[in-house]
Amino acid sequence: MHMADALLSPAVGGAMTVVSAGTIAYCSKKVRDEFDERKVPLMGVLGAFIFAAQMINFTIPATGSSGHLGGALLLTVLLGPHAAFLVIASVLTVQALFFADGGLLALGCNIFNLGFFPAFLAYPLIYRRIAGDGELRNRLTAAALCAAVAGLLLGACGVVVETICSGVSALPVVPFLALMLPIHLAIGLVEGVVTAAVLSLVATARPELLRATLPPTPAAGRYLRTATVAFLAFALLSGGFLSLFASEKPDGLEWSLAGTAGGEAVKGGGKGVQGAMAAFQEKLAFLPEYSFRKPPATAGGSLGKIRAGSPGAGQVVGKEGKNSVGTSMAGIVGGAITLAILFLAGMLLKKRSYVIT
């Protein structure tokens, strides 16, 4: 469920990074304020525990496949939403940087999809409500199941929305959802069963660990409200800021914010109406009812495109040169030459650096 950089547009990635960074800052402040000193090493080591637990698989009966723990819900139950969000974010950061799973720009999206939904929606709204104080084993199991499924389904919806808004993948919304939701329903059920199994063991062996995170007052709702308002504000602000910024770009980077802040945000970029419209048109073209339209090859000086002529390519491409073989050939030949030059440079640099060291 990790998103990759390759499927993201800078606008979506940037907006989600701002949102996640804001959440991390908020949670860091929360954790520091209610500073329970024991929590700091505990958070770190539990994050590492998630990695360790993911190395152990179990077979899922009647399917022949195997599953493992995701851990977001388990962490939230053990640590509370704020600390858990930080742990999940740190686990994802390590995965992105060290194991190159996901990517740096996609990190914001991944943290939001995998951290925010379980910690700030599924846990207070579903798990807490059903599990109560965690004394009854059946309620614990039901709560873990429901919350894990809900968290993962919401996360899957997040992935779909972010991917569609980015517009790199050509998959239309409905098949994409039809693909993602059943898979994540299954993953969620597995996650719920595993979380319930681990929690019930903890409840037997060291019940005080589960009681530690129970809020003294029913304040979960308040936290949630503050958090939600803050995130919405962040999303709108960053969306508005980025779309303004984007429309001022002379070469019309396709930084359309249509999805992140709702379709209205596109209007925000008053200056570059044309660029915004073109971007919006492109967005329309991804909807399933329409056939796939090519982005306007000549509009907005989008020089980066494969078909658009570079300044030097003018005479070959000509005016009608949209589908011309010449342009594509030029791209292929030039690409090959570029790669050859790069590899040669790499080899030369390598030789030199050996001499130096």
Place this chain on the structure above:
Amino acid sequence: MDTLAAGGTALHRLDPRGKLLTTLVFIVTVVSFDRYAVSALLPFAAFPLVMTSLGALPSRYIISRILLLAPLAMISGIFNPFFDREVLFSFGSMGVTGGWVSFASILLRVMLTVGGAITLVAVTGFPTICRAAQKLGAPRVFVTQLLFLYRYIFVLAEEGGRVSRGRSLRCCGRRGMGVGSYGSLVGHLLLRTWRRAERIHMAMLARGFTGEFQNLREFRFGGRDLLFVGGWSLLFITFRTWNLPQFLGTLVSGMIP
């Protein structure tokens, strides 16, 4: 990776903040291309290539790390050829659809962004990147958390591996591999981890831990770093604005016929 980051080339000695920023600029420019961009993306391979060469990194290792993620990229892009069937250009008698072009674009993006991130970690080191992020304004609690996590991943992953191996040695085929034993296995691992965390905390308190890791070395952002960030950023913007391979190809194919 940590062994690679301990190298002593000029690239290793640069301020990590500069390297982090440059990599971010790199990734943002790469993903800012539209979905049919292929040739324009190629010059960007210069960044991971030069980092690998100047950082004296084992290129085979870096390439294998990138290829490890290729299947993931395939899955994320494989639907494009099915849904986007409009022919963009024909190559001889064969029509190439937009779907295949965007598929190639996705593959290329994955290789570039992953390559950039991997070379960054390989010439900088994860803990140093975390400290750089803190200098750039990341919350202290979060950075401490990242450093803790990184410190214990390998310890606990080893333990997880041992637990997993122990179970498979005691299982006959599939019996005992189900969720029943799994739950208590992971639960006990969790309890052990918890106790370990408490011990670690006490040991750290005994050694005067105040909630923050101390740095021995302060970062210094000098002229070389400015040159590194500025030079690369300028290059990325050039690559973003002008499609150099296209230009080169036109030049060559214009001369040949």
